[in-house]
Amino acid sequence: MFNILYMRIAVLALQGAFIEHEKMLQRLGAETFEVRQLSDWYQTKDALVIPGGESTTQIKLLHELNLYNPVREAILSGLPVFGTCAGLILLAKSVVGEEEIERISTMDISVCRNAYGRQLGSFYCEDVVDGVGDNIPMTFIRAPYIKCVTSLDCKPLAIVDGNIVAARQGNQIVTAFHPELNDDTRIHEYFMSIVREWVNKK
Ligand code: GLN
Numbered sequence: 001m002f003n004i005l006y007m008r009i010a011v012l013a014l015q016g017a018f019i020e021h022e023k024m025l026q027r028l029g030a031e032t033f034e035v036r037q038l039s040d041w042y043q044t045k046d047a048l049v050i051p052g053g054e055s056t057t058q059i060k061l062l063h064e065l066n067l068y069n070p071v072r073e074a075i076l077s078g079l080p081v082f083g084t085c086a087g088l089i090l091l092a093k094s095v096v097g098e099e100e101i102e103r104i105s106t107m108d109i110s111v112c113r114n115a116y117g118r119q120l121g122s123f124y125c126e127d128v129v130d131g132v133g134d135n136i137p138m139t140f141i142r143a144p145y146i147k148c149v150t151s152l153d154c155k156p157l158a159i160v161d162g163n164i165v166a167a168r169q170g171n172q173i174v175t176a177f178h179p180e181l182n183d184d185t186r187i188h189e190y191f192m193s194i195v196r197e198w199v200n201k202k
Pocket of ligand 1: 051052053054055056084085086087089113114141142143144
């Protein structure tokens with residue numbers, strides 16, 4: 001089914017768990033390429049994945065490599081983007097206690113970093129993700145959560161222990177957990193359906 005419409009997805013590969021995303025997207029029939037420097041960014045693409053890792057390192061590198069402005073502008077122009085964990089932090093307009101860093105800031109969410117504390121930072125559960133399905137595997141690694149969405153344009157998609165752990169705003173989706181680390185492809189399929197819709201509209 002996913003081979004019917006060819007799609008080419010950029011994966012930000014500055015740091016963190018990008019290879020796992022590439023493998024999963026390729027399994028679903030997408031072509032992927034890694035964005036390591038500005039010249040990579042100008043390749044043809046239908047979407048972007050921002051992986052988990054260390055958000056402060058990733059944002060620093062985005063600025064140093066002059067990727068920050070083009071990436072931000074593309075997302076604001078509607079390029080579908082999927083941010084996991086650190087990627088969620090990069091896309092957040094507000095991060096509690098961290099106003100000074102210039103993040104991509106395209107999503108109306110307020111986020112707590114390392115929100116579960118050092119001990120509880122990493123855990124696994126399965127839960128519902130709206131529009132995706134039940135029993136979705138959720139691997140959290142020193143994860144953030146979304147304290148609140150700050151506009152009606154942004155919809156919470158999943159709630160674990162009373163905290164929002166996935167959300168969508170237009171063509172942007174974020175998860176506090178790492179769907180690329182489990183075998184279940186449903187979140188990536190959901191993202192690819194957003195990409196497909198966007199490509200068909202272009
Ligand atoms: N704790 C990391 C941060 O704040 C995110 C962890 C992850 O991406 N798994 O950037």
